[in-house]
Amino acid sequence: MLLRMFFTVILTVILILTLNSVFSPYVVILIAFIVTFIVLYLPLVYTAYFTKNVGKVDKFLEKNKHQPIYRLYYGLAHHHDEDISEAMKMIKKKYQRPHQLAIFRVIYQFHYKDMDDIEKLIEQIQPEPYRQYYEVAYLVEVGELEEAESKLKLLKRGWMREVILTELELRKGNQEAAFEHYQKALDGTGGLQRYSIYHTYRNKFIT
Incomplete structure (x- = not known):
């Protein structure tokens, strides 16, 4: 209903502006396209990539479980x-x-x-930063902690380093240091990535 009302308003505005020669038809169509993008897609982009509100992301994913990637994120989290x-x-x-x-x-x-x-699968991952991240994560998972630490410098994105450092400190039994890195990983991310990190570690720390 709201979506129908929105497009009715947009079409009415286009008609008025065109009939009154306020703008050329091409400019009016461009304005309508920009407004439509802002109203329909900007909230989605903000939720998926930028929001710090984990609860908002959770509701978004639950509502959009017909999309396979969103369903995967939701399923993994819960x-x-x-x-x-x-x-x-x-x-x-x-x-x-x-x-x-x-x-x-x-x-x-x-x-x-x-x-x-899994190593063969990791080799196929694109883009490179994610391949390198999972290469190091694999080393941590199989207990090659020293080698994982030596490859931290390969990780270009801050949140990736912080997640690996969180895992390394947890495996060393350094709960306090692990929590500090976890917080840094959260602070450096938004949207789906923050949501994923939060749910991965929410039961490992008392917050």
Whole structure:
């Protein structure tokens, strides 16, 4: 209903501006396009990439579970095996190329602590920063902590380093240091990435 009202208003404004020759038809259409983008897509972009409100992201994901990637994020956060399984089926149908599918398969296997053949999948991940991140994360997962630390400098994004440092400190039993890195990882992210980090560690720290 609200969406229909919005487009009715937009069409009315276009008609008025065109009939009164306030702007040329091309300018009017451009203005309408920009307004439509701002109203319809800006909130989505803000929620997915920038908001610090984890609860808002959770509601957004739950509402949009028909989208496989959003369903996967939601399922992983809440440990809903059915959502995770169904999301992966949908993703495999949607993304046919190995490099497109690789990161989702790696995320899936990390969640279930299944390290079989995961190195081959990691090699296929694009873009490079994410491949390097999962290479280091794999080293942590299999207990190669010193090698993982030596490769931290390869990680260009701050939140990636902080997440790895969180894991390293947890495995060393340094709860306080791990929490500090966790907070830095949260502070350096927004939207879906912040949501994912929050739910990964929310039960490991008393906040």
